[in-house]
Amino acid sequence: MKNFEFLFTAWMVVWAVFFVYEVTVARRITQVREEIERLKQQLQQR
Amino acid sequence: MKARFTITALVALLIFCAGYAALFIAPDEATMHAIQRIFYFHVACWNAMFCAFFVAFYASVAYLVTGKRKWDALGVSGVEVGVICCTIGLVTGPLWARPVWGIWWTWDAKLTSTFILWLLFIAYLLLRGLIEDPEKKASLSAIFAIFASLDIPLVYLANRLWRTQHPQPVIAGGQGSGLDPTMSKVLLLCLFAVFCVMLLVLIDRYRLEQLRNECAELKFEIESQGIDAFDGAATPALQKGGQ
Amino acid sequence: MRRGEGRCSQFDVRASGGREPQDFACPKQIIVIANAVPRLFIPAALWRARDAERDLLLTTAQAAGIILAKELRLEFRTRELLTATVIFALVVVVLFSFAFDPTAAESRRYGPGLLWIAFLFAGSLMLNPSFAREQNNETLDALRMAPISSFAILLGKILANFIFMSLAELVLVPVFAVLYNLSLAGIVWRLILVLVLGTWGLTVTGTVFSAVSAHARMRELLLPLLLLPLLTPLLIAAVESTSALFAEQPALDRTWLAFLAGFDIVFLTASWLLCDHLLAE
Numbered sequence: 001m002k003n004f005e006f007l008f009t010a011w012m013v014v015w016a017v018f019f020v021y022e023v024t025v026a027r028r029i030t031q032v033r034e035e036i037e038r039l040k041q042q043l044q045q046r
Numbered sequence: 047m048k049a050r051f052t053i054t055a056l057v058a059l060l061i062f063c064a065g066y067a068a069l070f071i072a073p074d075e076a077t078m079h080a081i082q083r084i085f086y087f088h089v090a091c092w093n094a095m096f097c098a099f100f101v102a103f104y105a106s107v108a109y110l111v112t113g114k115r116k117w118d119a120l121g122v123s124g125v126e127v128g129v130i131c132c133t134i135g136l137v138t139g140p141l142w143a144r145p146v147w148g149i150w151w152t153w154d155a156k157l158t159s160t161f162i163l164w165l166l167f168i169a170y171l172l173l174r175g176l177i178e179d180p181e182k183k184a185s186l187s188a189i190f191a192i193f194a195s196l197d198i199p200l201v202y203l204a205n206r207l208w209r210t211q212h213p214q215p216v217i218a219g220g221q222g223s224g225l226d227p228t229m230s231k232v233l234l235l236c237l238f239a240v241f242c243v244m245l246l247v248l249i250d251r252y253r254l255e256q257l258r259n260e261c262a263e264l265k266f267e268i269e270s271q272g273i274d275a276f277d278g279a280a281t282p283a284l285q286k287g288g289q
Numbered sequence: 290m291r292r293g294e295g296r297c298s299q300f301d302v303r304a305s306g307g308r309e310p311q312d313f314a315c316p317k318q319i320i321v322i323a324n325a326v327p328r329l330f331i332p333a334a335l336w337r338a339r340d341a342e343r344d345l346l347l348t349t350a351q352a353a354g355i356i357l358a359k360e361l362r363l364e365f366r367t368r369e370l371l372t373a374t375v376i377f378a379l380v381v382v383v384l385f386s387f388a389f390d391p392t393a394a395e396s397r398r399y400g401p402g403l404l405w406i407a408f409l410f411a412g413s414l415m416l417n418p419s420f421a422r423e424q425n426n427e428t429l430d431a432l433r434m435a436p437i438s439s440f441a442i443l444l445g446k447i448l449a450n451f452i453f454m455s456l457a458e459l460v461l462v463p464v465f466a467v468l469y470n471l472s473l474a475g476i477v478w479r480l481i482l483v484l485v486l487g488t489w490g491l492t493v494t495g496t497v498f499s500a501v502s503a504h505a506r507m508r509e510l511l512l513p514l515l516l517l518p519l520l521t522p523l524l525i526a527a528v529e530s531t532s533a534l535f536a537e538q539p540a541l542d543r544t545w546l547a548f549l550a551g552f553d554i555v556f557l558t559a560s561w562l563l564c565d566h567l568l569a570e
Contacts, residue, residue, distance in 0.1 A: 006142070007081055014091065022246075022247050025251050172514060173511065182504045193494070200551075
């Protein structure tokens with residue numbers, strides 16, 4: 001296949017960007033969830 | 047959680063099918079051969095980007111009309127996901143252009159307009175980062191999103207008018223006249239697949255923003271309670287009465 | 290009018306950093322012109338109507354005139370904004386002479402673009418204080434509390450900025466024509482039409498975004514970032530219609546003029562619709 005490396009790179013870029021973005025969003029969600037838990041406990045302690 | 051897992055699995059399957067169809071089922075293009083297969087995902091990304099920006103526009107208008115925080119959350123999610131799709135499109139574009147046109151980039155109408163579009167929405171994200179007050183952040187960024195959305199048709203129109211008055215750069219990439227029926231079927235499948243991925247990411251981003259709002263509210267509550275406790279220490283009788 | 294007079298002199302003192310009203314010399318004519326502006330918006334028959342009705346009917350136009358008068362007075366007290374804008378644009382124009390060989394033919398090709406880029410850069414810097422200045426002394430809250438519509442505040446500021454920008458262009462265009470060997474003879478009125486349409490679009494969007502960026506950190510940097518990508522259609526249209534005028538056979542390009550007018554209308558309407566949210570507390 002001619003120009004296969006360009007096709008392959010483009011292909012990887014599409015899914016890699018979506019995947020990396022989704023992973024960072026998921027990580028941020030977990031972080032914020034933990035934060036919320038912490039804050040809720042703090043509220044109950046008062 | 048189970049439903050979410052199923053949906054993710056379904057979307058993954060869809061991606062796999064779309065990828066298989068684009069790489070092996072779609073017929074080989076006459077002049078460009080293999081590299082033309084970027085087309086299926088390149089176009090699908092633009093489609094997803096316009097959907098995401100439309101969501102952002104709609105949410106911004108809805109926020110200004112109703113004043114509900116959830117619309118602001120949807121607006122910022124739409125813009126961020128749209129910028130992601132736009133970035134993918136801007137990267138895959140040159141990767142397609144290089145072997146076909148012989149250059150990475152040309153200041154052709156569509157490319158220029160899209161680049162400006164990308165800059166506009168990056169400016170939106172910057173603006174959000176630079177305003178402290180949450181209410182102001184929401185309303186001012188909604189205003190900017192509406193202005194930017196109004197600007198999009200003008201940008202495209204201006205660039206088209208401008209470039210047609212000059213000799214066109216060599217463009218062999220357009221699939222304008224008539225698509226092979228198999229090709230259009232594969233394209234539809236790819237459009238749908240990328241759209242679903244965009245939607246999935248958008249929903250997650252929206253959830254993140256909602257959680258952040260919740261977190262900010264909790265922090266505010268704790269802070270105001272701290273102030274109450276401080277006031278209460280000065281006047282214990284009032285605190286008892288209050289609770 | 291009389292009621293407004295008292296109001297705006299109060300703002301003046303605060304917005305200029307607490308300077309006393311006595312120590313400025315503002316040309317009388319400017320105050321007279323500025324105070325007459327509301328009448329331009331109002332049909333004579335309505336103007337003659339009873340005072341009470343007029344107060345109810347015409348507050349937006351009147352109030353916009355009052356705000357405009359206040360802005361003009363504030364600026365002509367020091368003229369620092371105008372001077373800085375003109376000098377800045379001149380610096381840009383001079384710097385561009387290093388970017389290409391400014392012979393007559395080359396100037397005709399690149400001149401219009403360079404002129405508008407200088408205006409856009411100067412404008413995006415000049416429009417910044419428009420609302421930021423109010424922010425410093427929290428005078429915007431006072432304006433908001435006045436019994437006038439928020440569009441009146443915005444419109445007054447847009448008109449003021451339009452006048453400042455036009456004055457700067459009035460100085461810059463002849464200087465530019467001399468420096469780059471371009472002849473203005475025979476195209477003056479058509480050029481003015483293009484300049485007015487382009488400048489109006491620039492000031493409308495610029496004033497709106499100056500209100501947006503006033504609430505942000507790093508506002509001086511943020512305003513050009515927000516404004517310049519948004520103004521690219523305006524830049525293209527203005528440059529193309531100016532090029533048509535500077536060509537060997539000067540002509541008025543109707544398509545681009547219509548495009549400029551369309552841009553102006555779209556964004557003026559949008560800012561009219563959104564100004565309540567823009568200036569809300």
